[in-house]
Amino acid sequence: MKGFNQKKLRTSLKAVFGLLFLTVILSGCTDLLNWGKDFKQDFKGLDMVIQTYDNNSQLIDSIKGKSVKIEKDTTFDRKDSDGETRKESKVLSITVGGENMTHVGSSLIAYEEGMTNVFEEYAKTVTIDNQNKSVPMLNSMVNEFKNDFTGKSKTILIRSQNGSPLATFTGDNIRLSDTEVPSSTNFLVDGKRLFVYRCDYTVYDNKLLLNQ
Known part of the structure; x- marks a missing residue:
């Protein structure tokens, strides 16, 4: 026993x-x-599309490249006499295929190749300025591309700093995490990286959108 x-x-x-x-x-x-x-980005880089926008969500530029790495330019960190960082840099240092670009200020998104910005497809088929103001833009977008949302779990609506929509991504699995860059967020959308800098955003359960 x-x-x-x-x-x-x-x-x-x-x-x-x-x-x-x-x-x-x-x-x-x-x-x-x-x-x-992060490990893959640091040692190999990611194949990404980088886009910047003005306050009205008008596309300023779009760069597609391989071996993309995005990080904070620590040159602009403000330190005290003891070497402690008192104000973090908001300047981005972006490496694209071994070449460098520096960015600060305007809204920026960078997403891995293979991801679809549903908002871009929507903007090609709908005259946004003339659409029915009584129908919320996101509801209209869902109705226009319902198959892109059906079966997915969540949707990210990204807006410029004045609230104008500029990008929309949807996926079965969406995870958020912080980054070393102030005013930015990393997303994993079905295993692919989405980097959002100086943007507003909302993440919705798709059941909320599809039931409207």
């Missing part, structure tokens, strides 16, 4: 430790996926 109780106790402890291990693994999935994407 004593041996049986010890065996039962060991089995129970294994089950408990197994559950704890699984919980830790699952809770750390987001960090692990982001770490993997």
Whole structure:
């Protein structure tokens, strides 16, 4: 009987430790996926589309490149006499295929090739300035491209700093994480990286949109 109780106790402890291990693994999935994407960007770079916009969400420029790496230009960090950073730089240093570009100020998004900016497709087919003001833009977009939203879990609506929509992405799995650059956010959309700088955004459950 004593041996049986010890065996039962060991089995129970294994089950408990197994559950704890699984919980830790699952809770750390987001960090692990982001770490993997950061590692690839640092050592190989990502194939990305980089776009900047003015306050009215008009496209300023669009660059498609390989081996893209985006990071904070620490040259512009303000430090005190002890070498401690008192004000972080908001300047971006972007490497594209071994060449460099510097950016600060206006809204910028960068997304991996293979991702679709649904808003761009929508803007090609709808005259946004003349659309019915009584129908919210996002609802109209969902109706126009319903197949792009059906079966997906979430949608990201990205806006310029004055609130004008400029990009929309949808995916089954969307995760958010912070970055070293102030005023920016990293997203993982079905395993692909989306970097958003100096933009407003909202993330919706698609059931909210499809039920409208």
